[in-house]
Amino acid sequence: MTSEFDLIARYFTRPTPHATLGVGDDAALLRVSPGMELAISTDMLVSGTHFLPDTDPRKLGWKTLAVNISDLAAMGAQPRWATLALALPDADEAWLAAFADGFFKCADCYGVELVGGDTTRGPLSLSVTILGEVPQQQALRRDAARAGDDIWVSGTLGGAALGLAALQKRAALEETDLTHCLRALETPQPRVALGLALRGIAHAAIDISDGLLADLGHILERSGGGAEIYFAELPRPATVDAVLATAWGRHCLLAGGDDYELCFTAEPGQRAAIAALSQSLPLPLPLTRIGSIVAALGLRVLDAQGQPMAIEETGYDHFA
Amino acid sequence: MTSEFDLIARYFTRPTPHATLGVGDDAALLRVSPGMELAISTDMLVSGTHFLPDTDPRKLGWKTLAVNISDLAAMGAQPRWATLALALPDADEAWLAAFADGFFKCADCYGVELVGGDTTRGPLSLSVTILGEVPQQQALRRDAARAGDDIWVSGTLGGAALGLAALQKRAALEETDLTHCLRALETPQPRVALGLALRGIAHAAIDISDGLLADLGHILERSGGGAEIYFAELPRPATVDAVLATAWGRHCLLAGGDDYELCFTAEPGQRAAIAALSQSLPLPLPLTRIGSIVAALGLRVLDAQGQPMAIEETGYDHFA
Numbered sequence: 001m002t003s004e005f006d007l008i009a010r011y012f013t014r015p016t017p018h019a020t021l022g023v024g025d026d027a028a029l030l031r032v033s034p035g036m037e038l039a040i041s042t043d044m045l046v047s048g049t050h051f052l053p054d055t056d057p058r059k060l061g062w063k064t065l066a067v068n069i070s071d072l073a074a075m076g077a078q079p080r081w082a083t084l085a086l087a088l089p090d091a092d093e094a095w096l097a098a099f100a101d102g103f104f105k106c107a108d109c110y111g112v113e114l115v116g117g118d119t120t121r122g123p124l125s126l127s128v129t130i131l132g133e134v135p136q137q138q139a140l141r142r143d144a145a146r147a148g149d150d151i152w153v154s155g156t157l158g159g160a161a162l163g164l165a166a167l168q169k170r171a172a173l174e175e176t177d178l179t180h181c182l183r184a185l186e187t188p189q190p191r192v193a194l195g196l197a198l199r200g201i202a203h204a205a206i207d208i209s210d211g212l213l214a215d216l217g218h219i220l221e222r223s224g225g226g227a228e229i230y231f232a233e234l235p236r237p238a239t240v241d242a243v244l245a246t247a248w249g250r251h252c253l254l255a256g257g258d259d260y261e262l263c264f265t266a267e268p269g270q271r272a273a274i275a276a277l278s279q280s281l282p283l284p285l286p287l288t289r290i291g292s293i294v295a296a297l298g299l300r301v302l303d304a305q306g307q308p309m310a311i312e313e314t315g316y317d318h319f320a
Numbered sequence: 321m322t323s324e325f326d327l328i329a330r331y332f333t334r335p336t337p338h339a340t341l342g343v344g345d346d347a348a349l350l351r352v353s354p355g356m357e358l359a360i361s362t363d364m365l366v367s368g369t370h371f372l373p374d375t376d377p378r379k380l381g382w383k384t385l386a387v388n389i390s391d392l393a394a395m396g397a398q399p400r401w402a403t404l405a406l407a408l409p410d411a412d413e414a415w416l417a418a419f420a421d422g423f424f425k426c427a428d429c430y431g432v433e434l435v436g437g438d439t440t441r442g443p444l445s446l447s448v449t450i451l452g453e454v455p456q457q458q459a460l461r462r463d464a465a466r467a468g469d470d471i472w473v474s475g476t477l478g479g480a481a482l483g484l485a486a487l488q489k490r491a492a493l494e495e496t497d498l499t500h501c502l503r504a505l506e507t508p509q510p511r512v513a514l515g516l517a518l519r520g521i522a523h524a525a526i527d528i529s530d531g532l533l534a535d536l537g538h539i540l541e542r543s544g545g546g547a548e549i550y551f552a553e554l555p556r557p558a559t560v561d562a563v564l565a566t567a568w569g570r571h572c573l574l575a576g577g578d579d580y581e582l583c584f585t586a587e588p589g590q591r592a593a594i595a596a597l598s599q600s601l602p603l604p605l606p607l608t609r610i611g612s613i614v615a616a617l618g619l620r621v622l623d624a625q626g627q628p629m630a631i632e633e634t635g636y637d638h639f640a
Binding site: 020021024025026027028029030031032034037038039040041042043044046047048049050071072074075077081083084085086087115116117118120121122123125127129130131132134136139141142143205206207222 | 340341344345346347348349350351352354357358359360361362363364366367368369370391392394395397401403404405406407435436437438440441442443445447449450451452454456459461462463525526527542
């Protein structure tokens with residue numbers, strides 16, 4: 001039977017030119033560049049909670065790393081290294097090979113090296129710790145929003161939630177819409193280039209993993225103040241427009257998780273710079289102004305007439 | 321119902337004076353001291369695989385962090401920061417409070433700050449990433465053993481394996497022996513001070529988590545060469561002496577996991593320095609010379625007459 005050490009050697013050991021020492025010792029050794037801070041974040045994904053048990057392992061491998069990279073994107077940090085802890089019910093080599101393939105595809109795409117980890121037996125769960133570098137005092141922190149800031153989001157919202165609904169047969173989508181939404185759900189593209197470009201332009205930033213209202217709420221908790229959101233401005237895939245009349249279409253937009261777009265705030269004086277940025281990124285990315293940070297506490301969603309809408313949505317919470 | 325964010329705030333948010341930014345943003349921000357390398361290691365502990373489901377959560381909290389700190393001790397690194405990803409079947413606050421208490425007791429004892437993590441619903445499992453600092457090029461690596469080196473171990477071996485056997489009613493122990501063995505099993509003391517003191521003295525080092533033969537085998541794999549172990553010299557709790565006639569007493573000594581002592585190699589010229597070290601550590605710790613690194617491949621255990629013993633033991637492997 002294949003051993004734990006064979007599995008690590010076979011599927012999870014790749015060259016790590018930017019580490020002093022990679023997989024295979026008690027610890028990896030890394031050098032953080034002079035003048036840089038280390039940004040570090042940990043996420044755990046559990047089968048049945050974060051992904052469907054029959055999820056394609058290749059897509060799961062991509063997503064497991066991508067959602068962690070997204071946390072660094074939201075800090076304006078350059079992702080560099082990761083560790084992976086993996087509990088598996090059995091040593092299913094075909095599954096592992098596909099998972100590793102997706103994981104390293106994402107790693108290669110974003111310049112991340114896997115420098116350590118742990119493989120053990122247990123109910124399927126995955127924990128990644130991601131490490132990156134950001135120049136000292138330039139990180140995009142949640143506590144840096146100021147009253148008067150514009151609120152922006154990248155890309156479109158609600159696609160991943162719609163994709164999940166389609167997979168679970170709670171929604172029927174046209175084929176092109178389904179493709180878009182499943183891609184958003186299964187192979188999210190963390191906005192690293194945007195995060196790097198926003199250093200010195202944005203004040204606060206967060207990635208949208210729990211839903212717009214919940215994640216914007218985290219910025220408000222840490223920064224103080226409140227926010228007004230213009231519902232009509234929220235960027236949406238065409239599909240959401242069609243189902244917007246329904247309560248759950250609105251729910252996908254405001255509280256759908258798993259989009260991994262960035263929500264950030266910046267002074268109105270930065271509007272031209274941000275518009276230019278949208279076009280100058282390696283892959284053009286829509287950046288949409290969706291509201292303002294205000295001094296008064298609370299988060300209000302305004303309709304096309306500027307009237308507050310009655311909103312029940314909150315973000316996803318694993319124990320609520 | 322208590323939310324994920326409340327749980328994190330209540331049980332896992334403590335001051336982090338040595339982090340630029342601790343728990344509560346997309347990522348934590350850390351500064352590695354000039355001239356230092358970052359040492360990083362990840363372990364995952366799964367209920368039923370690594371610990372009994374009814375394990376006292378306070379002891380589990382200690383051990384979860386301690387086994388990770390032990391990896392840094394084996395590198396000669398100073399532990400600094402940790403992240404914790406936690407999957408829980410439900411939000412059992414009494415359990416969490418006790419777990420956090422044990423975790424932070426260990427953290428305080430070893431000067432570690434919890435800077436981030438994730439709390440989610442799922443079968444009970446725990447993943448810690450530990451970070452520490454070690455001066456550039458001074459880490460104790462597995463690949464640094466040389467033919468002619470002495471092989472040393474700290475403390476005693478086999479206690480944790482005996483403790484587990486007693487808990488599982490596979491062995492009966494006298495009360496003082498039971499206390500010693502359960503302490504070894506449940507609240508291991510990672511050998512950080514020893515690891516730091518061995519910089520410049522030891523060549524290779526590893527912590528004994530999978531059993532002496534398996535872990536020494538990892539040094540040989542990475543360093544090349546072989547080893548001879550003098551069975552009679554292996555340091556053992558009095559209890560193991562008593563059961564040594566049995567096959568499984570021997571098994572505990574050679575292949576019992578979970579001891580978290582250090583196994584290291586050093587030139588014979590360092591014997592006096594190592595003997596002095598044993599007494600000068602903050603808490604005196606027996607250091608025992610148990611064998612030699614040799615040029616010929618293979619790992620041989622020699623009896624009191626210098627004859628090779630027939631050994632079947634290997635280390636613990638989750639998929640073997």
